[in-house]
Amino acid sequence: MTSRRTTTLLCLGLGLALARAAPAQSPDVPSGPASVSGHVVHAERPEAAADIEVLLYALSDDGGAGLRATRSDAEGRFRFEGIANDASVVYLVGARVGEIPFGKRFRFEPGTTEQSVVIEVSDPAPDAADVRVRDAVVRLGRGCTHLRVEHVHRVENPGARVVFVPEGEREGAAPLLEVELPEDVEGFESLLGTAGLERQGRRVRFWGPLYPGSQELAFGYGQPLGRETFELGFPQGVEALALEAPRDEFELDAPRLSAVESEGPLARLRAEGIAPGERVSLRASPTPRETSPLRASRAEVWLELDDAALDVNQRVEVVAPEPLPGGDAPLLCLPVPRGARGLRFSDATLSAGLRRDPSGDLALHGPLPEGPTQVALSYRLPASAAGARFEASFDRNLPLLSVLVADTGIVAETERLHRRRPIRSEDRIFLHWEAFGVEASERVELALRPSRARRVGGRWASTGFALLAGLASLGFLLTPLRERAPEPVESSDPAERELRALERARADLEEDLETGKLDPENHASLREELEARAQSLRAERETRARSGHATPAPAADVLPPCTSCREPMREADRFCSQCGAPRPEAAPPA
Secondary structure: OOHHHHHHHHHHHHHHOOOOOOOOOOOOOOOOEEEEEEEEEOOHHHHHHHHEEEEEEEEEEOOEEEEEEOOOOOOOOOEEEEEEOOOOOEEEEEEEEOEEEEEEOOOOOOOOOOEEEEEEEOOOOOOOOOOOEEEEEEEEEOOOOHHHHHHEEEEEOOOOOOOOOOOHHOOOOOOOEEOOOOOOOOEEEEEEOOOOOOOOOOEEEEOOOOEEEEEEEEEEEEEEEEEEEEEEEEEOOOOEEEEEEEEEEEEEEEOOEEEOOOOOOEEEEEEEEEEEOOEEEEEEEEEOOOOOEEEEEEEEEEEEEEOOOEEEEEEEEEEEEOOOOOOOOOOEEEEOOOOEEEEEEEEHHHHHHHHEEEOOOOOOOOOOOOOEEEEEEEEEEEOOEEEEEEEEOOOOOOEEEEEEOOOOOOOEOOHHHHEEEEOOOOOOEEEEEEEEOOOOOOEEEEEEEOOOOHHHHHHHHHHHHHOOOOOHHHHHHHHHHHHOOOOOOOOOOHHHHHHHHHOOOOOOOHHHOOOOOHHHHHHHHHHHHHHHHHHHHHHHHHHHHHOOOOOOOOOOOOOOOOOOOOOOOOOOOOOOOOOOOOOOOOOOOO
């Protein structure tokens, strides 16, 4: 499997590079003491091997890729120098003649520094009459909401030339391979060796290039799990057809196919000699399965909105009661909103067997260790000047969902989430919402839109910024000429300090209402809480005054408030607990 994946990645990387000029910004191949000398050979037209671009593509074990380009001389010879001879690096050197890429794969033997490569190129043969469709394997798997179907077709070119039908000549021509898909196919994707593969409706056609010898083509798609029976059509026929599926996940039945005795986790059905144009009916009934033991404990979603996109960072904590091995059926499904792009995942998430479900969701197949695991992913959703909408759902009950939104001047609207106090970081403020007891498949929605103040700011940004900069400069110049107003002395009475803090909070609340950050309903609720606390503090102060227990005067060595934010400080404080500024010196004795 590793070798097949490496070859696929190499062919993909080289194919993409050969499809266009090698970009100057592409990373170079690993450097070292070795060199590669080669010769491009065209048996029928030797002149076609001269002055063509030759690319050297490298793939390291860690997934790092590099690319270097040169051109062949008048005799078709080329050379690459100063490259690594590490045996863990796989190289592919290739050239293109017309639309057909040709290449050779190699590694350096331990201790060697020279490698010789011959690339045989040829003009394509457009006639597919000699191509043979040898066998086809259809593999079934269980996804989140869909049946996963993977086709592997083996085709053979017995000739000495590459068979390829150019795009401009395909109208009315016979493809090298043709398959008719079932109805309601979703999430179609090419998997292996499928350059030249096209899908038009229910028809999948392969036009080459098909190199001399045998070649495998693979593609996949999904069907809703509720559709157990489906049909496949083979316009060209196939010498042998096999159906495979995990025996503990499906019950298979196909009138045209017979069961094959086999050991291991896969059940197999097989038939020989599928005639051209024959349609084969298949039935895959999912067997009852136990509920996944994986439990979701909580989830956090971090959002940031700009005029072009909504950035989403999502983390879900799941807990396994015991080590869970990897398997075909998903242990956890992560729905992904429609329109999401730029999907990225943490290394831990990828190592937990992450796959893309045909429905577009993500599926975690394991293995997972005992205890908690953090599943982290990020993506972007489209947004406009009017805002964006975020929607979250989970495939199992979730005790706690936290949503944190970077406060860039936005208004949020939601029915399911309730608002909490904002969270402050070193340089940001995040609006905070929570939902408890989110049920499986329940949709939690949050609509975000720019506030009125932000929209005005964006409208006047070009002129307003210059105006504010000028006023700020003027203020800076005039400050030394003005007499500075004395700072208010902070009371030593804790109740009095809290009352002043409540007054500041109430002023902030009114500003949030005016700028559109708070809707009237939330504003009224928060204001009521602040006023209730203020009345309680005033009542305590009056009771204390009537009883004759006045607050003692501050001692001579009591510290003055913080010079930066005016927060009261204690004798034991070395730094302000609010803003972190160094504490002022103690007041001199009276």
